[in-house]
Amino acid sequence: MGYKTMVNELIETLLDFVYPRNIYCILCGEVIEKTESYSLCTTCQEQVKFITSRFCEKCGKPLESMYLPQKCPDCIQNVHYFTKGFSCIEYDDNIKKLVYDLKYHNKRYLAYHMAEMMTARFMKLEWEKPDVIVPIPLHPKKEKERGFNQSALIAKYIGESLDIPVEYRSVLRTKETETQNRLNREERKENLKNAFQIIKSQKFTDKKVLILDDIYTTGSTMDACAKELCKMKPKEIIFMTFATGRNV
Ligand SMILES: [Zn+2]
Ligand SMILES: [Zn+2]
Structure with a gap:
């Protein structure tokens, strides 16, 4: 594994630690149940x-x-x-x-x-x-x-x-x-x-x-x-x- 890859992996691991998954809804920020899929609250999943x-x-x-x-x-x-x-x-x-x-x-x-x-x-x-x-x-x-x-x-x-x-x-x-946004x-x-x-x-x-x-x-x-x-x-x-x- 190259140095850069190692550093990236380390950053990934740290980010996972800083942003623990399935605690807040990724759309509205509400606290969610551990069992909700995709880190989305029930309301946002429906929307x-x-x-x-x-x-x-x-x-x-x-x-x-x-x-x-x-x-x-x-x-x-x-x-x-x-x-x-x-x-x-x-x-x-x-x-x-x-x-x-x-x-x-x-x-x-x-x-x-x-x-x-x-x-x-x-x-x-x-x-x-x-x-x-x-x-x-x-x-x-x-x-x-x-x-x-x-x-x-x-x-x-x-x-x-x-x-x-x-x-x-x-x-x-x-x-x-x-940037393509304004192009036809x-x-x-x-x-x-x-x-x-x-x-x-x-x-x-x-x-x-x-x-x-x-x-x-x-x-x-x-x-x-x-x-x-x-x-x-x-x-x-x-x-x-x-x-x-x-x-x-
Ligand atoms: Zn939500
Ligand atoms: Zn088509």
């Missing part, structure tokens, strides 16, 4: 919109019951480089705050609970087990600023509970990209062009790859990464994110 009913068979976005096609309008119109994917929860103000707290307020313990929810969802779907997990990498400069990559942290916990290896350094983010689909695509680079290609050849990220919006990031991975001739590329919006 969180887990995506369990109809969702797009391609990108996993939730679909209105009155909307008949099996794919969302985006996936009918646009080509994606992944086979299929899913998200755990529908994006709303509470979830926005949760993801923001993880990324910008250094609340790393939230990644553990997000991973718990995603793992449970993955088991329910009964999809074939992937061979390898690839967290969407951050540009090294951004990762240094933030101190960690939230997707890698979530991937670590999911990998541990599903017993799937995680490739942290085989996919690199080689281009510093603008075409601009996002342009922004992410050649943003990823794969090293150790043999790790993905003939493998079932699961890409992991915190949020799926238009899928531009997911597609840019999947497109690069496709060149390595994997068996299949699927994805999993914590939250997603809806477009119908």
Whole structure:
């Protein structure tokens, strides 16, 4: 184990100690029962919109019951480089705050609970087990600023509970990209062009790859990464994110 990994492990352990799990609700801060799942109080569990009913068979976005096609309008119109994917929860103000707290307020313990929810969802779907997990990498400069990559942290916990290896350094983010929030689909695509680079290609050849990220919006990031991975001739590329919006 390298020095840096050791230090990271130590920080993780200390954080677990500073933020003992399942004592406060991660959304409203109320004291919760030890038995509550995902460190969410009963009220918040009821309010969180887990995506369990109809969702797009391609990108996993939730679909209105009155909307008949099996794919969302985006996936009918646009080509994606992944086979299929899913998200755990529908994006709303509470979830926005949760993801923001993880990324910008250094609340790393939230990644553990997000991973718990995603793992449970993955088991329910009964999809074939992937061979390898690839967290969407951050540009090294951004990762240094933030101190960690939230997707890698979530991937670590999911990998541990599903017993799937995680490739942290085989996919690199080689281009510093603008924040995507204000960009439209075409601009996002342009922004992410050649943003990823794969090293150790043999790790993905003939493998079932699961890409992991915190949020799926238009899928531009997911597609840019999947497109690069496709060149390595994997068996299949699927994805999993914590939250997603809806477009119908
Ligand atoms: Zn709560
Ligand atoms: Zn879709």
